[in-house]
Amino acid sequence: MTSRKKTTSTETIDEEGEEVLMIDAEDEKTEPTVEDLPGVGPATAEKLREAGFNELLAIAVMTPKALADAAELGEAVSAKIISAAKKQANIGGFISGNSLLERRRQVQKLTSGSTAIDDLLGGGFETQSICEVYGEFGSGKTQVGHQLAVNCILPLEQGGLDGEVFYIDTEDTFRPERISQMARGIGLDPEVVLERIHVARAYNSAHQMLLVDEIQRMAKNMDVKLIIVDSLTSHFRAEFLGRGMLAERQQKLGRHMKELKKLADINNALVLVSNQVMSKPDAMWGDPTKPIGGHIVGHASTFRIYLKKSKAGSRIARLVDSPNLPEGEAKFFVTADGLRD
Ligand code: GTP
């Protein structure tokens, strides 16, 4: 991640093509921070922050043992910190059905470039949601990620979200050249598109999780509309091997998904995660045709799409899980210009 705006204003282009500055009216509220907790000195605060605990709510929901392990603190100290955080954190609360409906009204939809896929999703990929795309290697998951990254730059009336894209690349498969190709495919200037896609390579699962915090920090000065994690599970799968580490892996993945959902909700953004299905050699336990991460990832995702190769170079996207849409399939192609019917 490179560019970082220092002001709290957002630059946009108005109808005459002039750059205008919109100053955020809402100044940052002074919420208590970890330093405000009684008994937390600078060294402990540092440890908490290093372990990714920047918000009191994140601390309040931990168990003493988990916090002790994560932040390398004693369990007794952790217990005290947690109970202090519970008192001071903004836990949130219940909101009315009408407020929820109002939030739903703000949902925006991002086009995939294929009307078949958009129809399958009731008009496109929804903001305020996590969409999991899973399938075998070569099924097109990364291509979908690249295409959505490009389309996100489009104005709303053309099916875009007109916002910034954050791409967490765990397998070193992000290709700016492919972005350029797809941008030209829909008549956008590749340079303009690439400027708005912010890419970070995640070196391991812990780094991957820290990058989500970093996005949340950057979101304060930027209009984050799409977050892509490609692949969600590759590091977790490689680092937590075998049955003995399954529980820990699932717990971490669950926390990761929660943080991602928070990003989607707070920013009215779409989160797209890719996931490989387990290949045969791995299948010492579990179903060899199921995506990695199983229930944890599945339940945390709002939409699940299964991708597979089909006849004559076509691909099938099957909607597997959705809160309000029927299951179904869409046929599409990956062309030089990008995803098409
Ligand atoms: P893994 O990450 O290995 O699990 O696979 P994946 O599901 O991410 O597959 P990916 O999206 O990388 O799909 C690769 C396929 O997309 C290739 O086999 C090609 O068929 C197609 N593809 C990739 N790049 C291009 C391109 O520039 N032009 C065209 N026409 N097709 C492409």
Ligand code: MG
């Ligand atoms: Mg891939």
